Amino acid sequence: MLHLRRFARPSTLILAMLLGMHGSAWAQQPPADLVLPPEALEDTGNKAPLPLEELRTFVEVLDRIKAAYVEPVDDKTLLENAIKGMLSNLDPHSAYLEPEAFAELQESTTGEFGGLGIEVGVEDGFIKVVSPIDDTPASKAGIEAGDLIVKIDGKPTKGLSMIEAVGMMRGKPGTDINLSLVREGGKPFDVKLTRAIIKVTSVKSQMLEPGYGYLRITQFQINTGEEVGKALARLKKNNEGKKLNGLVLDLRNNPGGVLQAAVEVSDHFLSSGLIVYTQGRIANSELRFNADPADASEGVALVVLINGGSASASEIVAGALQDQKRAVVMGTDSFGKGSVQTVLPLNNDRALKLTTALYYTPNGRSIQAQGIEPDIEVTRAKLTREQAAESLREADLAGHLGNGNGGPDRPSGSKAGGDSPRPQDDDYQLGQALNLLKGLNLTRGK
Incomplete structure (x- = not known):
């Protein structure tokens, strides 16, 4: 059981909270946002009367199909198809999960x-x-x-x-x-x-240049928050134990995952304030998540990269850091999946995945069908490098004067670095994020 310390009603949850958004062609059904026991949605006494005329029509159609369809169809198949039809016509994320799909859903955040x-x-x-x-x-x-x-x-x-x-x-x-x-x-x-x-390796990190780190989250799994904390500590260690000058948090093509992980990742960069909240028709769908005072990132200058493949949990993190003025969000508009699905287990190893709420950024923005708009739009581009013409510099000339301050000579070609490729060399968006971080540090006198 995932420990949900920020939940208003933790007793209602029986499985990990997830924020997936689509079908996943990796042998699992679309993940969901909330998993509640059936009693969490019990009616409060405001039941509408049964639509008897429509129910009579349903039974009549069922009988006509059984009697007249070209091939025999059993009751179980007809009724399950009817249930699937009810769910599929609500919205793209609501679904009827048969036993295999429900079992795969519950295993979808293990990372394998x-x-x-x-x-x-x-x-x-x-x-x-x-x-x-x-x-x-x-x-x-x-x-x-x-x-x-x-x-x-x-x-x-x-x-x-x-x-x-x-x-x-x-x-x-x-x-x-x-x-x-x-x-x-x-x-x-x-x-x-x-x-x-x-x-899936949820969290990857490396140094881009001395003082500047890179942290990529490919998917929000149950342990992603913990892994981000370890990655931040590792980056500081690789920076000779000193605080980083800047960090790029890459959420591009991250389709979402566990909601609690998104909250924990956001909390690593925030020391106060609201992270995200949800609103729906049922009381159990109204939840609020706030940051703890600790800031594992030590207030490092931060750029968050997003694109059209950044969805759901990724949008929660980007939206929280943007609203709290904690990071500059760069890239292109995110996907725009801002609805919450609740998985309701049934009594026959099946379940309903039902959209029950929308989630909102700290400033009250609904992400649904709009997404997160970056502060600075940078589209993907393919870099081609021109071969620079060889030219002479003062330090190449015979008999040139030395540097009056005792600095070393810098003839042409002296600045050529190592041949090992760097991620920012072939990734235009990442390169622009790094340049922005450098500029921020220059203006702040770092």
Whole structure:
């Protein structure tokens, strides 16, 4: 059981709170935001009368199908299809979870699962890639956020539900699958992938330059908050034990995950104030999360990178740090998934995943269908470096005077660094984030 110390009503929760947003083609169903026992949504006495006429119509349709359909259909199939229809027509994130899907949902935040490593959603009847997960078959094959999956193993996806598409992409590790993709309105192209056991490393960190750190969160898992704390300590140690001059927090293509992890990550950079709150029709959906006084980041200058694949829990972190004026948010607009799903276990190993609330940033902004707008928009760009013409400098001239302050000579080519590549060299957005941090430190006299 996850310890939920900031919850207004912790007794109502039976599983980890999650903030996933889409289907996950890694052998799991779409994760949810809240998991409550059925009694948490018990009616308070304001039940509406049963729509008897509509119920009579439902029974009549059921009888007509059983009597006249070209092939026999059993009652169980018809009733389960009716339940699925009720949920699928509410919103893209509500669903009826059968036993296998419910079991996979409960295992979805362990960080290890089988599949492709791709988050998908539905847009205009097509299956759309929301974000590939780092170091998975999908990311290695070059699949990008925004790609439309038009065929799966030759079968058109138009009209498929998200759960149906996810089911087709799941499979035994080691087996192959062919996806036909369309990118930015171009011609379809095929990608062959091999399903694998996906082991997601939630937190990655490294030094970009002396004094400047990089911290990437690929997905919010149960232990992500703890891992971010360790990463911050590790970055300080790698900076000779001194406080960092600046840090880039990379949330690009992070599809979300555990809500409590998003709260804990935000709390590492905040010492007071509201982080996020939720509002819905049921009392148990109204929750508020506040920061603790400790600041593991030591107030380091912070830039948060987001893009269209940053969703849900990622948007909570970016929105909290933006509203609290704790960070500069850079990149492109985030995905805009600001609804909360509650998983309601049923009594037959099945469950309902039902949208029950919206979540809001500290300033009261709803992220739903709008997303987080960056403070500084920086789109992705491909860098090409021109070969600089060799030129002479004063220090190259024979008999030049030495530096009057005793500094070393700097002839042409003397500033060429090592040949080892750096992440910011081929990542324009990351390079701009680092430049901004340097500029902030210059103006602050650091």
